[in-house]
Amino acid sequence: MAITALTFDLDDTLWNNRPVLERAEAGHYQWLSDALAAASPGAGSAFMAHYPLHAYQQHRADVARRFPLKRGDFTWIRERALFEMVEAYGLPRLRARLWAAHAIAHFLDLRHDLTPYPEVVAMLDTLRRSYRIAAITNGNADLKRLDLADHFSVMIAAGELHAPKPDPRAFLAALARLRARPSQALHVGDSWREDVLPAQRLGMQVAWIDAKNEGPRELPPGVYRLTHVRELPTLLARLAS
Secondary structure, rough: OOOOEEEEOOOOOOOOOHHHHHHHHHHHHHHHHHHHHHHHHOOOOHHHHOHHHHHHHHHHHHHHHHOOOHHHHHHHHHHHHHHHHHHHHOOOOOHHHHHEEEHHHHHHHHHHHOOOOHHHHHHHHOOOOOOEEEEEEOOOOHHHHHHHHHHHOOEEEEEOOOOOOOOHHHHHHHHHOOOHHHEEHHHHHHHHHHHHHHHHHOEEEEEEEEEOOOOOOOOOOOEEEEHHHHHHHHHHHHHHO
């Protein structure tokens, strides 16, 4: 059956996400520590001296364990962890909530300071003329804050649905909004567990971005290995022939 719809993962599929998150992680935490010090010059040790970055990361993991229904909503988990730590640092509850919210706003600004791979914009501009296109992400990248939003008719934030990939519900929601059956759709993503397996089990075809050549040699039917998303148009042309 001809492919009429495409679904895309975002992080590490359309851009290199590791440096983006590393910069956002360190930047918003340093901002919070500096802001708290400026707001309370008479306070004792700096927030980051009391709670180093690794303590924040460990506390986020604890929050995720305590709130399993929020496991895929990374923004909520981050803000809850910051709120609890700032309150434990000694601020009143309301002020702690406000500082956590400000820090998360700063994190999201940094998190959206990203550059897609050079080929992505032109590729999507061409593909949207022939296919209906959706984004399905477990991350907290908000396409509405990026120029890429114009290329997608559907945007699914799986974590906010409380159904992060590999849960099939995010894929099914995207397919429903695209008005496409699984057999009419191809998913593009970099994760074997979160992209390839759930999409393939639903009956979708999959373009797997195996940039590090880490996958199995034998692929399931309908799964195609690519080394970069720039190879997608060639694959689609081959499947259409």
